[in-house]
Amino acid sequence: GQQVMQIPQYQHVQEGEDFTTYCNSSTTLSNIQWYKQRPGGHPVFLIQLVKSGEVKKQKRLTFQFGEAKKNSSLHITATQTTDVGTYFCAGLSGNTGKLIFGQGTTLQVKP
Amino acid sequence: KAGVTQTPRYLIKTRGQQVTLSCSPISGHRSVSWYQQTPGQGLQFLFEYFSETQRNKGNFPGRFSGRQFSNSRSEMNVSTLELGDSALYLCASSLAHSKNIQYFGAGTRLSVL
Numbered sequence: 001g002q003q004v005m006q007i008p009q010y011q012h013v014q015e016g017e018d019f020t021t022y023c024n025s026s027t028t029l030s031n032i033q034w035y036k037q038r039p040g041g042h043p044v045f046l047i048q049l050v051k052s053g054e055v056k057k058q059k060r061l062t063f064q065f066g067e068a069k070k071n072s073s074l075h076i077t078a079t080q081t082t083d084v085g086t087y088f089c090a091g092l093s094g095n096t097g098k099l100i101f102g103q104g105t106t107l108q109v110k111p
Numbered sequence: 112k113a114g115v116t117q118t119p120r121y122l123i124k125t126r127g128q129q130v131t132l133s134c135s136p137i138s139g140h141r142s143v144s145w146y147q148q149t150p151g152q153g154l155q156f157l158f159e160y161f162s163e164t165q166r167n168k169g170n171f172p173g174r175f176s177g178r179q180f181s182n183s184r185s186e187m188n189v190s191t192l193e194l195g196d197s198a199l200y201l202c203a204s205s206l207a208h209s210k211n212i213q214y215f216g217a218g219t220r221l222s223v224l
Contacts, residue, residue: 042218
């Protein structure tokens, strides 16, 4: 079945370092959403990308959607301890209409 | 506007029992999706309901079932519980479709002993 692979699974960084998580789909996506889940919390929507090659920024976070609409990335510049959590991508299949979540990348930030 | 409400928050059951979880979506949201979250497997899609009809289903055994009521509230049932069913069960509501933004509830933590 269709899969959305997300790497890395875990990332430990020193505060101030950059961080990137990558999402890859086996098939073309209609859109991709990103969510953040703080420890002990529930996923919270961050952003949605729809267009091929789209780039969106939210302060220190930069989101990209690949030209082929099969991959996406989230880059955090100069991480802070408040960035700690698990980041999930979720791709909407153009074929099935299902929203498929990646396994998530758990970010730890050392102060 | 109230968020997505899931009850109960915590549940302890024994193998073989059954359990029913409840989800009240955000007012005006008609789509409700259920997910199972475990440490090793991430967020696994269970099913999506819209206007009382199951619109999409994930790859879970028939022991997992759900329904949606006319007020968009949804319930999920798991029968003949197994140890491996221990997980955080998350409900998410959206306006009309899973392509819309998913608003998650706090989840129900189920422990099967």
